[in-house]
Amino acid sequence: MNTRFTRRAAMQAIGASAAALPLSSQVLNAPTPPQGPPPKGPTTSTPEDRARRLQWWHEARFGMFIHWGLYSIYGRHEWVMENEGIPVAEYEQAAKRFNPVPNAPRAWAQLARRAGMKYMVMTTKHHEGFCQFDSKLTNYTAMTACGRDMVREYVEAARAEGMRVGFYYSLMDWHHPDGALCATDEAARRRFVDYIHGQVRELCTNYGKVDILWYDVNWPLKPEGWEAVKLNTMVRQLQPDILINNRTGIPEDFTTPEQVIRASDEPWESCMTMNDSWGYQRADDNWKTPKNIVRNLVRCTRDNGNYLLNIGPHADGTIPIESVNILTEVGRWMDTHAALIHGPVDPCNVKRSQFSDFIVRGNKLYATVQFWPGSEVWIGGMKTKALSARLYGSGAPVKVEQSDFRLRLSGLPATPHDPMVSVIEVEFDGPPAQDAMQVRQKRARRMVGI
Numbered sequence: 231m232n233t234r235f236t237r238r239a240a241m242q243a244i245g246a247s248a249a250a251l252p253l254s255s256q257v258l259n260a261p262t263p264p265q266g267p268p269p270k271g272p273t274t275s276t277p278e279d280r281a282r283r284l285q286w287w288h289e290a291r292f293g294m295f296i297h298w299g300l301y302s303i304y305g306r307h308e309w310v311m312e313n314e315g316i317p318v319a320e321y322e323q324a325a326k327r328f329n330p331v332p333n334a335p336r337a338w339a340q341l342a343r344r345a346g347m348k349y350m351v352m353t354t355k356h357h358e359g360f361c362q363f364d365s366k367l368t369n370y371t372a373m374t375a376c377g378r379d380m381v382r383e384y385v386e387a388a389r390a391e392g393m394r395v396g397f398y399y400s401l402m403d404w405h406h407p408d409g410a411l412c413a414t415d416e417a418a419r420r421r422f423v424d425y426i427h428g429q430v431r432e433l434c435t436n437y438g439k440v441d442i443l444w445y446d447v448n449w450p451l452k453p454e455g456w457e458a459v460k461l462n463t464m465v466r467q468l469q470p471d472i473l474i475n476n477r478t479g480i481p482e483d484f485t486t487p488e489q490v491i492r493a494s495d496e497p498w499e500s501c502m503t504m505n506d507s508w509g510y511q512r513a514d515d516n517w518k519t520p521k522n523i524v525r526n527l528v529r530c531t532r533d534n535g536n537y538l539l540n541i542g543p544h545a546d547g548t549i550p551i552e553s554v555n556i557l558t559e560v561g562r563w564m565d566t567h568a569a570l571i572h573g574p575v576d577p578c579n580v581k582r583s584q585f586s587d588f589i590v591r592g593n594k595l596y597a598t599v600q601f602w603p604g605s606e607v608w609i610g611g612m613k614t615k616a617l618s619a620r621l622y623g624s625g626a627p628v629k630v631e632q633s634d635f636r637l638r639l640s641g642l643p644a645t646p647h648d649p650m651v652s653v654i655e656v657e658f659d660g661p662p663a664q665d666a667m668q669v670r671q672k673r674a675r676r677m678v679g680i
């Protein structure tokens with residue numbers, strides 16, 4: 231059965247659905263998910279295998295999240311359908327106006343590369359249910375709306391710019407007729423879970439190598455209801471090296487703290503917006519500064535986490551100018567600091583300072599100074615002996631003096647050498663360690679000298 235529609239036929243279908251049958255119900259008449267031959271590849275994942283698969287991701291550190299869907303047409307946040315109680319048939323009308331500019335994803339990928347990012351994660355289907363990919367299991371797709379498979383365009387653009395490719399996929403679905411019913415009706419659950427598994431299979435089959443599968447919101451089912459083990463076993467068979475996040479409710483490869491930077495022992499990725507909305511919200515002017523973003527990236531690096539920073543393109547796929555400006559500035563900083571951000575770090579217990587964060591690599595401590603104190607700076611309680619120091623970038627020498635209680639770095643320029651975050655590299659005779667408590671306990675306050 232040919233499920234590909236011409237644009238005109240698609241528009242008619244969408245238009246007719248408003249008056250009579252919601253498009254969503256056509257899903258029920260869609261062909262059953264393709265079964266195909268049994269996939270090749272491992273079904274389980276050992277700790278060693280997981281560490282190997284995660285290696286590129288740790289090194290990459292910095293990625294671009296893209297929230298883009300029909301909500302971008304509304305321009306009132308990606309939860310507009312739910313938050314404003316918009317009926318399915320009314321909301322679907324937005325698909326008629328979905329008409330992205332040519333090569334929109336290429337501009338995202340170029341911006342990501344210029345910002346020093348190494349991977350991208352795009353919403354293939356958000357909670358609204360609209361599929362940016364050419365799903366054969368529903369007509370509610372970009373292909374039907376505008377004759378383009380936006381996931382394919384995205385994959386090609388990302389690859390062309392050297393980016394790893396991630397797919398965000400929302401399990402929660404406000405459009406599918408069984409999306410809520412599945413919690414209380416077994417027949418509905420069966421249909422819906424088959425639909426979800428079928429779509430994930432499409433995503434893992436039709437776009438070549440996929441590097442990340444980024445599930446979201448598992449409401450209203452539990453992992454058992456989603457048959458999440460079976461689902462992810464299938465995913466790993468189709469994409470043996472893929473990384474899977476934890477939002478089906480089973481842990482998999484990495485955790486996903488949202489809008490906060492929270493380190494954990496498991497691999498973690500902090501996802502964050504640049505203003506307060508994931509999807510385009512024209513009135514949201516609460517933009518972080520480029521300096522905030524760099525500081526967050528540094529903090530993720532310090533604790534060996536990843537930073538997935540969001541853009542919410544306009545309906546036509548172009549990127550809001552504020553995001554372009556912020557990421558351009560971040561990219562300027564990354565031009566001279568990429569080596570500090572990418573690649574493994576060591577655990578860092580040097581945390582006490584009011585002007586800087588710190589990153590540790592081997593015997594080196596990198597003070598990532600956000601509030602430049604002038605020609606000299608002090609760090610309390612360093613337990614390791616500092617050997618030398620220099621400004622990161624220029625390599626200009628910095629004078630080092632140290633007692634049991636504090637380390638003095640002097641001969642610095644009066645103003646920061648980078649307007650956002652300036653880095654001083656200090657080399658020690660062992661892995662840098664701080665014991666700030668001993669300053670409080672043992673320092674004789676009347677002592678003179680350093």
Ligand code: GLC
Nearest residue numbers: 297308309446447488501508
């Ligand atoms: C939340 C929101 C969703 C967003 C996601 C990103 O789960 O529901 O809109 O896509 O966070 O992490």
